[in-house]
Amino acid sequence: MRIRFYNARVLTMEPGREIFLGEVWVVEDRIAFVGTDEEGRQFCEKHPEKILIWDREIDCKKNLLMPGFKNAHTHSAMTLMRSKADDLPLQEWLNEQIFPVEAKLTGEDIYHLSKLAVLEYLTSGITACFEMYLTPFTVADAMADTGMRCVQTSCVNNFSQSVELLEEYYNKINGRDPYNSFILGVHAEYTCSKELLEKCAILTEKYKAPFWAHIQETESETKECLERYGMTPIEFMDSLGLFNYGGGGYHVVWTNEKDREIMKKRGLYVVTNPGSNTKLASGIAPISEYLKAGIPVAIGTDGPASNNCLDMFREMFLVTGLSKLKNMDASSVDAKEVLKMATVNGARAMGLNDCDYLAEGKLADIIMIDLDKPNMQPINNIVKNLVYSGSKSNVLMTMIGGIIRYENGEYNIGVDPHEVYKKVEKIGKRIYG
Amino acid sequence: MRIRFYNARVLTMEPGREIFLGEVWVVEDRIAFVGTDEEGRQFCEKHPEKILIWDREIDCKKNLLMPGFKNAHTHSAMTLMRSKADDLPLQEWLNEQIFPVEAKLTGEDIYHLSKLAVLEYLTSGITACFEMYLTPFTVADAMADTGMRCVQTSCVNNFSQSVELLEEYYNKINGRDPYNSFILGVHAEYTCSKELLEKCAILTEKYKAPFWAHIQETESETKECLERYGMTPIEFMDSLGLFNYGGGGYHVVWTNEKDREIMKKRGLYVVTNPGSNTKLASGIAPISEYLKAGIPVAIGTDGPASNNCLDMFREMFLVTGLSKLKNMDASSVDAKEVLKMATVNGARAMGLNDCDYLAEGKLADIIMIDLDKPNMQPINNIVKNLVYSGSKSNVLMTMIGGIIRYENGEYNIGVDPHEVYKKVEKIGKRIYG
Numbered sequence: 001m002r003i004r005f006y007n008a009r010v011l012t013m014e015p016g017r018e019i020f021l022g023e024v025w026v027v028e029d030r031i032a033f034v035g036t037d038e039e040g041r042q043f044c045e046k047h048p049e050k051i052l053i054w055d056r057e058i059d060c061k062k063n064l065l066m067p068g069f070k071n072a073h074t075h076s077a078m079t080l081m082r083s084k085a086d087d088l089p090l091q092e093w094l095n096e097q098i099f100p101v102e103a104k105l106t107g108e109d110i111y112h113l114s115k116l117a118v119l120e121y122l123t124s125g126i127t128a129c130f131e132m133y134l135t136p137f138t139v140a141d142a143m144a145d146t147g148m149r150c151v152q153t154s155c156v157n158n159f160s161q162s163v164e165l166l167e168e169y170y171n172k173i174n175g176r177d178p179y180n181s182f183i184l185g186v187h188a189e190y191t192c193s194k195e196l197l198e199k200c201a202i203l204t205e206k207y208k209a210p211f212w213a214h215i216q217e218t219e220s221e222t223k224e225c226l227e228r229y230g231m232t233p234i235e236f237m238d239s240l241g242l243f244n245y246g247g248g249g250y251h252v253v254w255t256n257e258k259d260r261e262i263m264k265k266r267g268l269y270v271v272t273n274p275g276s277n278t279k280l281a282s283g284i285a286p287i288s289e290y291l292k293a294g295i296p297v298a299i300g301t302d303g304p305a306s307n308n309c310l311d312m313f314r315e316m317f318l319v320t321g322l323s324k325l326k327n328m329d330a331s332s333v334d335a336k337e338v339l340k341m342a343t344v345n346g347a348r349a350m351g352l353n354d355c356d357y358l359a360e361g362k363l364a365d366i367i368m369i370d371l372d373k374p375n376m377q378p379i380n381n382i383v384k385n386l387v388y389s390g391s392k393s394n395v396l397m398t399m400i401g402g403i404i405r406y407e408n409g410e411y412n413i414g415v416d417p418h419e420v421y422k423k424v425e426k427i428g429k430r431i432y433g
Numbered sequence: 434m435r436i437r438f439y440n441a442r443v444l445t446m447e448p449g450r451e452i453f454l455g456e457v458w459v460v461e462d463r464i465a466f467v468g469t470d471e472e473g474r475q476f477c478e479k480h481p482e483k484i485l486i487w488d489r490e491i492d493c494k495k496n497l498l499m500p501g502f503k504n505a506h507t508h509s510a511m512t513l514m515r516s517k518a519d520d521l522p523l524q525e526w527l528n529e530q531i532f533p534v535e536a537k538l539t540g541e542d543i544y545h546l547s548k549l550a551v552l553e554y555l556t557s558g559i560t561a562c563f564e565m566y567l568t569p570f571t572v573a574d575a576m577a578d579t580g581m582r583c584v585q586t587s588c589v590n591n592f593s594q595s596v597e598l599l600e601e602y603y604n605k606i607n608g609r610d611p612y613n614s615f616i617l618g619v620h621a622e623y624t625c626s627k628e629l630l631e632k633c634a635i636l637t638e639k640y641k642a643p644f645w646a647h648i649q650e651t652e653s654e655t656k657e658c659l660e661r662y663g664m665t666p667i668e669f670m671d672s673l674g675l676f677n678y679g680g681g682g683y684h685v686v687w688t689n690e691k692d693r694e695i696m697k698k699r700g701l702y703v704v705t706n707p708g709s710n711t712k713l714a715s716g717i718a719p720i721s722e723y724l725k726a727g728i729p730v731a732i733g734t735d736g737p738a739s740n741n742c743l744d745m746f747r748e749m750f751l752v753t754g755l756s757k758l759k760n761m762d763a764s765s766v767d768a769k770e771v772l773k774m775a776t777v778n779g780a781r782a783m784g785l786n787d788c789d790y791l792a793e794g795k796l797a798d799i800i801m802i803d804l805d806k807p808n809m810q811p812i813n814n815i816v817k818n819l820v821y822s823g824s825k826s827n828v829l830m831t832m833i834g835g836i837i838r839y840e841n842g843e844y845n846i847g848v849d850p851h852e853v854y855k856k857v858e859k860i861g862k863r864i865y866g
Contacts, residue, residue, distance in 0.1 A: 087753075322711070322758075325717065332520075332714070388515075393556065421810050
């Protein structure tokens with residue numbers, strides 16, 4: 001497909017480039033041109049061979065085109081437990097509501113439950129997710145079948161999956177289709193033995209690959225590791241060589257200066273999950289400290305049992321808002337920085353270097369934002385509007401790899417949403433009775 | 434108009450009544466019947482004179498009907514400053530971005546700017562707002578012309594408006610039309626002299642009326658009053674007799690046990706504004722302490738320069754989420770309690786006792802929530818869905834006083850939204866250049 005977007009405000013997210021009025025051309029899965037009308041004319045003069053017959057021309061009516069949001073941490077299939085496990089202390093939440101339900105899930109269940117999450121991602125302008133769940137192959141099937149870009153890591157721990165499986169996922173999911181990729185990782189330090197992590201370190205060395213895990217989400221997790229090894233999880237995992245080729249952590253709420261020095265030195269990313277950390281009362285991540293230390297931050301929703309919505313607009317507001325509260329400083333963590341986290345940093349954390357901003361040759365993972373809704377008026381400052389007053393109701397279109405998957409409330413994911421809802425309802429009836 | 438809603442899930446918010454499948458009948462501005470299909474048949478048998486010819490019958494397709502949200506604290510016309518005054522320390526925000534702009538606003542400006550806020554309220558299912566701004570008469574015009582229910586108080590302080598004007602607003606706005614009412618109040622203790630507040634106390638006594646103000650929003654405001662009078666603002670205002678007939682405070686973030694005793698004794702309401710308190714780094718209100726003390730809590734968005742969106746879904750999540758963080762307890766402030774704050778408590782705080790829940794004889798301030806969107810699936814628990822994963826994208830319809838003002842993205846407020854946008858843009862150009 002060759003699609004021309006015109007009459008658009010364009011926010012490329014490329015450093016130093018301000019919002020301009022212009023066009024974006026998409027040919028197959030890539031961006032062929034981004035620029036003003038004048039730049040478009042010059043481009044055609046220089047490259048007459050690139051003048052195209054369009055399959056579709058879309059008048060953006062001065063609405064905003066920008067890179068899709070990257071949801072840099074989630075457990076999609078936990079849609080099943082949405083609103084089933086709220087307002088509970090954390091241990092009760094995990095031991096009574098989450099673990100017993102997960103024990104009953106099949107790979108096929110997880111396939112359908114993941115699709116429900118994809119529907120919601122699309123409504124929120126999310127074009128890629130960084131996923132961790134029980135059955136990576138059926139998750140990959142759900143993502144490929146719906147056309148959602150997905151980077152997975154494993155949730156290997158002492159009780160499920162294994163380092164052998166981790167290596168199998170890594171080799172079989174990378175390269176299997178245009179939508180899926182896989183990065184080495186485990187569930188968390190507190191669910192993995194030292195032996196298991198040492199085996200993982202052999203893999204990171206073998207593949208010279210980055211490594212990821214839930215890290216220092218709660219204070220108790222951090223304290224217990226200190227008691228166990230005399231080191232924080234970051235220190236301990238680094239001491240095993242797990243971060244020799246980079247990677248990062250999900251949550252990363254409770255860190256000290258030494259942790260941040262290691263993260264900076266190893267080029268690690270923080271994926272912050274403020275909605276989940278709020279709802280589960282885990283704490284407020286020290287985002288301004290990470291920025292000061294030069295540690296890149298990306299944003300994730302976490303799974304729908306702990307948040308419960310999969311909405312990057314809510315998360316963006318929370319990233320800056322909670323930092324303001326934590327520091328008691330209304331100037332803490334500027335909106336511009338937050339928007340970069342939700343797009344460029346997310347892409348890079350996930351190894352999606354071709355999805356970071358809008359430019360010729362990049363993958364066409366593009367969203368259109370409705371500026372004609374009252375919450376985006378007046379148009380004083382579009383970036384602040386997006387972060388402070390934006391909402392999923394402003395998402396007009398979500399395109400992934402050159403294919404429009406969501407447009408004006410309609411989905412194009414190869415299945416009727418009601419079929420997905422029915423499958424999920426049936427799974428719920430089987431499991432909850 | 435006689436409108437019959439059928440095939441609806443109905444959440445009346447009446448204590449003890451669970452969600453049921455049934456109907457709501459609206460005749461002119463009131464609810465004529467709420468109940469199950471079976472109860473409807475019985476009602477018609479008992480009251481054959483009440484069988485109606487409908488102007489419109491709406492198949493709700495099992496979506497949810499519930500009372501509209503009450504936005505219990507806002508400054509609507511601050512839409513002008515949206516995204517113009519963010520990421521700034523509080524004093525710089527006020528003194529450089531807010532006050533100089535407000536000094537240039539005319540009553541007509543405020544009329545149009547308020548209408549922009551009304552558009553946004555409707556998209557978020559807000560059917561009434563508790564307003565405080567500079568020109569109460571033109572605000573009342575904007576509300577009556579768009580059909581938004583509005584309770585105003587004044588922002589009397591040492592520098593603008595006066596107690597004489599306050600009394601004039603009280604007498605002229607109450608009873609002027611079906612949409613507007615007025616409650617006694619001032620801006621805040623820190624902007625009012627003792628003499629001014631004493632004059633207000635004469636009014637509360639004269640009209641035996643409740644009294645409202647911004648109260649203890651910031652720590653410094655509270656400390657400064659302690660230094661000034663040896664009392665907190667709540668203690669001080671109560672000592673003047675201002676709360677002899679009830680009322681309440683907006684924000685109320687920084688309180689001690691004695692404050693809460695006074696509030697309980699006087700039947701005061703807390704209107705919490707978590708989005709604003711977060712963005713302006715004012716702190717987290719002790720909501721669970723208020724609930725423990727039996728002090729009713731309602732919810733407001735505050736104005737669009739301090740939040741910046743006018744969205745009750747975001748506020749509801751923040752009320753419970755921030756309480757969970759403050760107490761480091763994921764079970765703090767249940768979703769059910771939050772939904773009551775956003776509806777029933779808001780109505781009562783605002784003196785809108787006929788808008789608290791859905792029942793025969795109550796005013797028809799009703800919204801319809803789309804349960805067919807992925808963020809509301811699966812339907813494990815509708816109340817938790819609303820508070821934890823709901824979004825303004827789920828608002829299908831907003832009815833105020835029996836008139837549908839917003840339906841499937843279209844407005845019915847007597848003016849094209851683009852006309853409002855243009856007026857606001859013009860005001861912005863005049864003021865900001």
